[in-house]
Amino acid sequence: MSSFGELIYTPERASGEAVSKIESHTPKIEAPDNVKADQPFEIKVSVGPHPNTVEHSIRRIEVYLYEDGRSFNPILLASATLTPVYTQPTVKITLALKKSGTLYAVEYCNLHGLWEARKKITVT
Numbered sequence: 567m568s569s570f571g572e573l574i575y576t577p578e579r580a581s582g583e584a585v586s587k588i589e590s591h592t593p594k595i596e597a598p599d600n601v602k603a604d605q606p607f608e609i610k611v612s613v614g615p616h617p618n619t620v621e622h623s624i625r626r627i628e629v630y631l632y633e634d635g636r637s638f639n640p641i642l643l644a645s646a647t648l649t650p651v652y653t654q655p656t657v658k659i660t661l662a663l664k665k666s667g668t669l670y671a672v673e674y675c676n677l678h679g680l681w682e683a684r685k686k687i688t689v690t
């Protein structure tokens with residue numbers, strides 16, 4: 567029996583049929599490499615191009631932070647539930663960090679499961 571984490575696809579771990587879904591399902595994180603402590607900045611997480619129909623769409627995007635030096639991780643930064651057809655799989659959020667860490671974006675496609683991307687962010 568797999569742990570829940572092992573059920574999340576990543577480009578490195580995808581195999582078999584999932585390899586053909588990497589490009590259309592791995593979230594794209596647009597965020598600065600370096601930010602100043604406590605200074606607000608915007609990040610964007612998007613998925614696709616991907617179908618957006620009632621039968622097949624991106625239903626959820628979540629963004630987490632693994633904060634360096636924190637005893638327990640991750641921190642859930644944002645969670646968006648998306649409605650097929652009407653909502654595009656793109657979220658923009660404004661963050662203000664105190665410490666460096668790694669951003670994780672996880673998206674859920676109703677046909678192709680959970681997919682993860684990550685990006686290091688340094689706070690100076």
Ligand SMILES: [Fe+2]
Pocket residue numbers: 591616622623675676677678
């Ligand atoms: Fe899909």
